[in-house]
Amino acid sequence: MICKNIHQIWIGDKPIPEICNTWMDSWRDNHPDWNYTFWTDDDIIQLIERKYSWFLDVYNNYEYDVNRSDAARYLILYEYGGVYCDIDIECFKCIEPLITDECVLFNEHPDHTLGEYFPPNVEIQTNSIYYAAPGAKFIWHNIRSLTWAFNNRHKYTNPGARVLMTTASGFLTICYNKYVHVKSNVSLAAHEHFELLSKRDRKDILLNNKEYKKKNMYGIHWNIGTWIINEKSPHKIELTNEA
Numbered sequence: 575m576i577c578k579n580i581h582q583i584w585i586g587d588k589p590i591p592e593i594c595n596t597w598m599d600s601w602r603d604n605h606p607d608w609n610y611t612f613w614t615d616d617d618i619i620q621l622i623e624r625k626y627s628w629f630l631d632v633y634n635n636y637e638y639d640v641n642r643s644d645a646a647r648y649l650i651l652y653e654y655g656g657v658y659c660d661i662d663i664e665c666f667k668c669i670e671p672l673i674t675d676e677c678v679l680f681n682e683h684p685d686h687t688l689g690e691y692f693p694p695n696v697e698i699q700t701n702s703i704y705y706a707a708p709g710a711k712f713i714w715h716n717i718r719s720l721t722w723a724f725n726n727r728h729k730y731t732n733p734g735a736r737v738l739m740t741t742a743s744g745f746l747t748i749c750y751n752k753y754v755h756v757k758s759n760v761s762l763a764a765h766e767h768f769e770l771l772s773k774r775d776r777k778d779i780l781l782n783n784k785e786y787k788k789k790n791m792y793g794i795h796w797n798i799g800t801w802i803i804n805e806k807s808p809h810k811i812e813l814t815n816e817a
Contacts, residue, residue, distance in 0.1 A: 579656025
């Protein structure tokens with residue numbers, strides 16, 4: 575039975591980009607019989623204090639809010655189950671046909687290789703969207719690995735790499751590749767469902783309001799990069815906060 579919960583998170587003092595509200599609505603519109611929860615800083619702290627107090631010190635000592643958001647989504651899905659999705663993912667249709675296992679992960683577009691840390695044949699799993707049943711074994715494996723990754727964070731001197739490899743897609747990819755050697759309750763979904771197009775093409779479409787073919791996509795990850803530490807990064811898309 576599919577756990578019909580949708581979870582989204584926003585942490586920090588910056589306002590949510592106005593366009594993200596439309597994308598957030600698209601999840602509710604395409605899943606009218608699902609429960610929707612929007613998590614804030616206070617909500618997450620309360621969950622950790624109530625259920626995962628042993629993790630609170632690591633959580634509070636993360637360097638960036640994005641680390642806290644990344645870690646929180648594992649705790650939320652382990653506790654309540656459902657789909658976590660970033661607020662910059664637009665949904666086109668109900669994703670229930672994609673949920674075929676206790677956990678479902680989505681591959682990133684092949685142009686995101688993290689080649690400095692993984693061999694070229696390794697597919698990268700995105701932590702921008704994934705599904706888990708409550709109490710999923712793989713998610714617990716990840717939660718227990720967060721402290722290990724935190725303690726080893728200093729091996730990554732680049733701030734962006736430190737985020738990616740200790741809580742985000744690099745961390746998730748490490749966890750997946752370790753876990754699937756001994757367990758088989760995690761399925762991978764193709765990148766085409768949400769990242770059919772390259773990041774460059776998605777950025778061009780978004781900034782220039784270009785038409786594009788949705789084909790068989792379930793949605794599109796616009797990847798505006800609100801988490802990116804370097805404000806001058808070419809991967810960060812600045813949008814005016816206007817309706």
